[in-house]
Amino acid sequence: MTNTSQQQTETTSDDHLHEVYLALGSNLGNRQEMLDEAVRQIGRRIGKVIRRSSWIETEPWGFESSNRFLNGAVCCHTNHTPHEVLLLTQAIERDMGRKRKTDSHHGYSDRTIDIDILLYDDLQIDSAELVIPHPLMEERDFVMIPLHEILRKVM
Numbered sequence: 001m002t003n004t005s006q007q008q009t010e011t012t013s014d015d016h017l018h019e020v021y022l023a024l025g026s027n028l029g030n031r032q033e034m035l036d037e038a039v040r041q042i043g044r045r046i047g048k049v050i051r052r053s054s055w056i057e058t059e060p061w062g063f064e065s066s067n068r069f070l071n072g073a074v075c076c077h078t079n080h081t082p083h084e085v086l087l088l089t090q091a092i093e094r095d096m097g098r099k100r101k102t103d104s105h106h107g108y109s110d111r112t113i114d115i116d117i118l119l120y121d122d123l124q125i126d127s128a129e130l131v132i133p134h135p136l137m138e139e140r141d142f143v144m145i146p147l148h149e150i151l152r153k154v155m
Contacts, residue, residue, distance in 0.1 A: 017047070017077040020085055021119040021150070023134070023143045024072050027060065028112045031070035034096065038113050039074055041092045046085055047078030053146035073118070073146035082120045086130050089115040118147060 022042065026034040035055055043049045053072045060069060078085060097112040118134045125132040137143045 017079055018121050019075060019119075020046070020078050020082075020117060020121075021073060021075050021147060022089065023114075023116045023118050023137070023146070024074065025069045025114040025142065026112060027065065027067040027069040029097075031055075034113050035070055035072055037096065038092060038115060041095070042074060042076055042089075042115070045088050045092060046080060047076040049074050049076045051075040051150040053149040056142065056145060058142040069142065071142040071146060073143070073150055075150050082117065082123060082125055082130060082132060085117055085120065089117065116143075118143065 024035050024038050026038075028034075032055060039049055039052060052074045055070045055072045058069045058071050060067070080088065093111075093113050093115055099111070116134055116137075117130070117132055118137050120132050123132055134143070137147070
């Protein structure tokens, strides 16, 4: 297991900042507080958050729950590699109380926080651990609506 503090200091070999788009969701606890804290943690650990969408309330996707989600998206500048960003988002989720349940509904369950990498520059990655662009993002309005909102802010 990798030490989280080491992950925070690892950077890509160049000084170029990369643009990464992340989807966020929460349906447990104080959802808005969870999302706001996730954005703060992303800013501290991954890179400067340059755009943030509005939060939208949505029904659960891929499983049944009486708990509605609050979802959104952020764009940040990072000098971390895509794999490092993945490890950092997982560390943020873990630190914020995320419990992963892989035995039901293909891993979908209620959660305090969920952070997914949607886009990283123009890269296409298809590995066992990471697929970019996110393979299901176009099927999910709760991802595409916030993503379009922050993409419009640059046009």
